[in-house]
Amino acid sequence: PAIELDGVVKEYLARGEVVQAVKGVTLTIAEGEFFSLLGPSGCGKTTTMRMVAGFEEPSRGTVRLHGRDVTNVPPDKRDVNMVFQSYALFPHMNVWENVAFGLKRKKVPAAEITRRVGEMLEIVDLTGREKRRPREMSGGQQQRVALARALVNRPRALLLDEPLGALDLKLRQAMQIELKRIQREVGITFVYVTHDQSEALTMSDRIAVMNDGLVEQLAGPREIYERPATAFVAGFIGTSNLLRGTVDRVESGAAVLRLGQEGRVLVAEAPHRAGDAIAVTVRPEKITISTEEPAGGVSAVRGTVSEVVYLGLYNSYAVSLADGAEVTVFQQNALDSTSTAERGDAVWLSWQPHHS
Ligand code: ADP
Ligand code: MG
Numbered sequence: 001p002a003i004e005l006d007g008v009v010k011e012y013l014a015r016g017e018v019v020q021a022v023k024g025v026t027l028t029i030a031e032g033e034f035f036s037l038l039g040p041s042g043c044g045k046t047t048t049m050r051m052v053a054g055f056e057e058p059s060r061g062t063v064r065l066h067g068r069d070v071t072n073v074p075p076d077k078r079d080v081n082m083v084f085q086s087y088a089l090f091p092h093m094n095v096w097e098n099v100a101f102g103l104k105r106k107k108v109p110a111a112e113i114t115r116r117v118g119e120m121l122e123i124v125d126l127t128g129r130e131k132r133r134p135r136e137m138s139g140g141q142q143q144r145v146a147l148a149r150a151l152v153n154r155p156r157a158l159l160l161d162e163p164l165g166a167l168d169l170k171l172r173q174a175m176q177i178e179l180k181r182i183q184r185e186v187g188i189t190f191v192y193v194t195h196d197q198s199e200a201l202t203m204s205d206r207i208a209v210m211n212d213g214l215v216e217q218l219a220g221p222r223e224i225y226e227r228p229a230t231a232f233v234a235g236f237i238g239t240s241n242l243l244r245g246t247v248d249r250v251e252s253g254a255a256v257l258r259l260g261q262e263g264r265v266l267v268a269e270a271p272h273r274a275g276d277a278i279a280v281t282v283r284p285e286k287i288t289i290s291t292e293e294p295a296g297g298v299s300a301v302r303g304t305v306s307e308v309v310y311l312g313l314y315n316s317y318a319v320s321l322a323d324g325a326e327v328t329v330f331q332q333n334a335l336d337s338t339s340t341a342e343r344g345d346a347v348w349l350s351w352q353p354h355h356s
Helices: 046-054 095-105 110-123 139-151 169-186 197-203 221-228 231-236
Strands: 003-014 017-029 034-038 060-065 082-086 157-161 189-194 206-211 214-221 240-252 254-258 265-266 276-284 288-290 299-310 312-320 327-333 346-351
Touching: 003 046, 017 046, 017 060, 017 214, 017 312, 017 327, 034 197, 046 060, 046 082, 046 157, 046 189, 082 139, 095 110, 095 139, 110 139, 110 169, 110 214, 110 312, 139 169, 139 189, 169 189, 169 197, 169 312, 189 197, 189 346, 206 265, 214 221, 214 231, 231 276, 240 265, 240 327, 299 327
Parallel strands: 034 189, 034 206, 082 157, 157 189
Antiparallel strands: 003 017, 003 060, 206 214, 240 254, 240 276, 254 265, 265 299, 288 346, 299 312, 299 346, 312 327
């Protein structure tokens, strides 16, 4: 593995009180992987990255890079580089000088510097812009210079802390694709920090979803989306409905949940007993709206349409349940779709048991 964190904790003393920024993170990142740390602001992503890079020492736990314990090794003795949101380019140097800076300081021979900087500018698509100063370039171009400056050192792993945060949406989306291409081309491990779920889903091989100093789920994008491990993950990634109820009975392996209103919810997984209070999450696009009561074998609840929003590709429905809960449903607009529910309609919502 490229990176291993084992029970890593970081505590700060703030105004006489101990604050745990990272509460015990254990994870393994494979060589060549595009790995993301995803979570809301303040959940400990940057602190975790700073411990991998060596800018912070863990209060407890171990950090290993490519099999070597580096827990107390300074940053310049680690085979990683870090790119930040604020590119911190040298304003008085042009593109070429910015990228060459680290190599010059390491006394790399001039001919090799020329070759490596040229190669790197090619990869980040800035050939021909060697003489430009940072202020003469767009945000996206500056970020690519920062990337080239980090990659020219040939680190075995690159840590990127919200590197696209300062760019507008369109540029950010273009750079996401660009970053993925660059990672494939250089073939090294990328660890990408973001609070933007769509960014993480687009680019990553695997994602660690962090909340309050802990990893709540570590899996591939599809699994994180389709099978969120906790209510937090379900709520943080995409749109999700959270329904609470108690187990009424268990029949043929599935728990039948009472939601305090007409209908039933079938929960296929995990052992449950009658009387257990549980919460289930369902994605809006997994739910079907119908006016007729659905046949058995599916989860089905009754509600009233309180809002319909036309969104082109699909409609978004807000459906109120008897207990006051509101469920969001996305229904794709088919070519010949005529059967659309309207505001005020009494409807059934149904979904397959494995979707909750
Ligand atoms: P993220 O990058 O996910 O937004 P951070 O790792 O920056 O989160 O911060 C995690 C928590 O640790 C926050 O509550 C933050 O205020 C706290 N924290 C970070 N650095 C320090 C520090 N040097 N001193 C005290 N608290 C800190
Ligand atoms: Mg941060």
